[in-house]
Amino acid sequence: MKLWKSTAAVLALTLGASAAQAELSGELRIFSDMSNPAPRAVMEGMVADFGAMHPDLDIELTIIDREAYKTQIRNFLTADAPDVANWYAANRMRPYVDAGLFEDISDLWAEPEIADALASTKGAMTLDGAQWGVPYTYYQWGVYYREDIYNQYGLEEPTDWETFKSNCQTLLDNGVKCFTIGTKYLWTAGGWFDYLNMRTNGYDFHMQLTSGEIEWTDERVRQTFANWRELIDMGAFVDNHQSYSWQEALPFMVNGEAAAYLMGNFAVAPLREAGLNTDQLDFYQFPTITDGIALAEDAPTDTFHIPSGAQNKEAAREFLRFVVSADNQTKINAGDALGQLPVNSNSSVDDDEMLNQGFAMLSSNAPGGIAQFFDRDAPAEMASVAMEGFQEFMVFPDNLDDILNRMESTRKRINEQ
Template sequence: MLIASGLGLGGAALLGGCGGGDSSGSGASAEPGAVRFGVNEARGSGPAFQRNEAMANAYAAAQGVEVTLNAVDHNTFQESINTYLQGTPDDVFTWFAGYRMSQFAENGLISDVSDLWPVDGMGEAFQQASTAPDGNQYFMPAGYYPWAVFYRKSVFEENGWTAPESADDFDALLQDMDGKGITPFAFAAKDAWAPMGTFDILNMRLNGYDFHMQLTKGEQAWDSPEVRQVFERWAQLLPYHQQNALGRTWQEAATSMANGDCGMYLLGTFVVDGVADVADDLDFFTFPALDDTIGNDALDAPIDGFCVAAGSDNQAAAKAFLQFLGTAEAADAANSEADAPMIAANSNASTEAYGALQKKSAEVVQQASSIAQFLDRDTNADLANTVITAALQDFIRTPDRIDEITTSIQQQAQSILGTS
């Protein structure tokens, strides 16, 4: 049975992610048992919560064990996770691939789950995304989503607009939307992570994927001409974005796109969670090339999944649950119950619930030459959450302070990353 309870940040309530069930093609099985499962979505908040709840229910029913579900809103989860993991965490928790996972592994806050790999239905790319610098796996992927430019097909058709294929097409589209009284881009920055998507795509379009990864590791400087170029281009685009973004959540921005006040929205495919009523009318295009020598085949496509907390005193049961969460069975359970399906990491999962957006998303990711995990997942958490988020919000507020902002980021990045 599934017991659901609220998440207390001071108690055992924030984490989730072990697996049991079919171990075909996988590493060693662990013994199922009662587990505590924490998720980074508030109860009843939408499809993401529904999917996690459905997977927990499916496991509890199949194994005849108790899964205690704890839920907290996304932003609070993000801000509290480090402290929580050093306290008395739940057995399994929702988390992310990339640097954010590796950082917890290096700090001894999550458990090595290499004995569960390889995983049937997940290829080398997913295993690599689950691997820390020590060569071991600490993560179980569940799904992924690309960031792209979303729009309503009916709005584009009514205005004779088409997806831009070049920088000139893009600029012309912005000007035409603006001239017709439609704000080209919905935009939100109250959720401090959201503007990182715009920075990432501009950086990869102007400087390339390799530069993006070097920047996040401290191998390139934040006050370099290349980064200043990103902010300069962004400053040119800001007038085409919704104003007063610092007071707007991503869901509110999505509503602005859904109701036709804004023509487009750069976000992940989870945008459908906020505009379910018009989901069938949505389409997207990848952000166009801004430098033909770089192209537009790099994108952010973060991988969501689960980890086992090292502080859990229930490691065997936690690993059994984690193993299940990586199966096609778990993905199918999630997608059969949620209002909007996730794009499953396990290739054996059914695609029956996928709509046009999910199918197109999977194709776009498969065709991409380079995949980033998102700025706050590709770099040090302290740098991302305490420095870069504040700097991007500062830039949005005062875009004429580029030199001051980039210099400040670089000084703090040197201190946090220990680079010179």
Template structure:
């Protein structure tokens, strides 16, 4: 989850990408077409160079990918980097147009959806080599509905509410444990001249994290999974309660969110203009290494209903998949076998210490305080969700939920109309 930047290495042109415009869509599709030309093919064994499609486009993770690939002792690897959001929004065209041999993607439903359509390759034989290094939960998140493996995990990162310890110490703030406490704290922050909650949703997906946590705290994990699977109505009282709760705290969010990227919102936290921020642990990428990054801390999203509690954590898993018909299948599987090692994860996390290694043997001795706390949060969770746009169909997430949540941010006063619209569109996509 990174912001729009420019297209990266591998012969792809450097083109600035605007947000959610016709021009952007054209550029995104064109760039992916160019990227696809470097990979994909006849599905033969191949040989030589392997192409790796990377959506790690921000400076820190882009360097981490490059450092990790340097440790691969097989053939050459050509990394083709493209802006994260363009990659995500044009993934269907990318997969159908001849993708790279290996490419970055997400675990869980987002992987399973493409596996069922035959758009990604079975790597169960790779898992026979690397499987001993991953927990059963990681293997489950890498497995399709047919019982085969299609994904190699790299890292995960919890979503929580982040803040600067020094600012809170100066102001005498303490982490809230209930929604009432959060409202009281936000009110105090406003009187202190702060934006209580940093917020940037020009990219469309950040608001999903707030929706998910409100839904998980109000309706619970099982309801979340059923809602994402299209099995629960979006115009139900349960969903309306989520939007009603969000409407109550929306005035505490940084204004004009639709014109702000997540990075800009994180920078307002860095600059002590905002008091806290609901975001993933990757927010640390915006904090310079040293005292500023060491000053970053978080608390879990507070409890709303005591009967449900606050022991469900959003912790998306990022990693790699293989094209259904890679040009260099042998090389692709060799690369994936390397990417599924603790050595590869350690190399990545050394350059981007804002995530937690998925491999059981990842070197945790060098973890900073934030990584250690994040690992403890996830390991102690009763249930773990991926993220709205990873727990549901990708077409529903991109064409329905992104514009719907942005419409709610613009006009939070028509919850009935909004939820009816979402439900109507859901039925046309999921059927029934």
């Protein structure tokens, strides 16, 4: 940790020096979707710091509600492009890259400070052999569980499918649901599919499936659903999950009616706020299902891009360099800021139980690969049909054939376009 910090300091010095050489002036317009309180403070802090480094630069920051941003970005990229804009990695960039609305910033990625320090996320930023943005944060997915309940029934963190299921059976025998989930907004079921499929068939298969190269009616996909069905038939998930959002599913875990939650790290903050302390809340990596398949993880990455219609691309590039710099990464991903993982390998991870486990898992125990998340890896249209199918499957598992046929016809139609 100490070593990182010192190298980070050196890097920051060199970066600061190079920044001072290029005197930036004019206006820098930034549109951001970091509208929740903590991300908003981070974004405003970054603008303040960057502004202090470049006093001649006039920075104008516009923060837009995170959900509204998803539709507004289409308008402002075409009509009134800012110099820097937030978005997401992987296939989510596809519409804007195809329409030529994002600037190709492969030149930035060729610079040694970025090429070396951000190597782990380069794949997620690459489409058609070029890079279209830089990441600023990412977070792990995995099973967050009630340590005290596991201890009460003498359960260990499972590393294989059999233990995973036997743990669950023990919990059910004691009247505790194994997993809470709220599928009202569908995407939470996508997380379960990601993990079950990556553990059953591996990362490469999962990527081929989400990119539409493999039929949904394939026997291997059916095997994934068969594994899922084992849990559903046991009654592992809370009842009526189709009526709850992911936040509304939290109380089941807080009240001890359910013992675990397959979620992103953002669930930790509300669980802690609801009163769960470090002895009650812990984390484990989703266990192996098929032996010999390398473990792969979901770790969604949030990003910054330069629209191709930007006016001040020089300043925008400098801002992107600043965002991914080791020092800034350490600062904005700290527990009192975003509370997530820095993308720069020279940054230090905040000393937080979950972040440390997540960082260790992603850097040393995810040899299979890092996926973005179902609705970022699959085309949007496929994602909406498929996630609806996942929800239906979780309620009516007998409808599987019908669901898979529907998904397959959607895949065919998308591929024909």
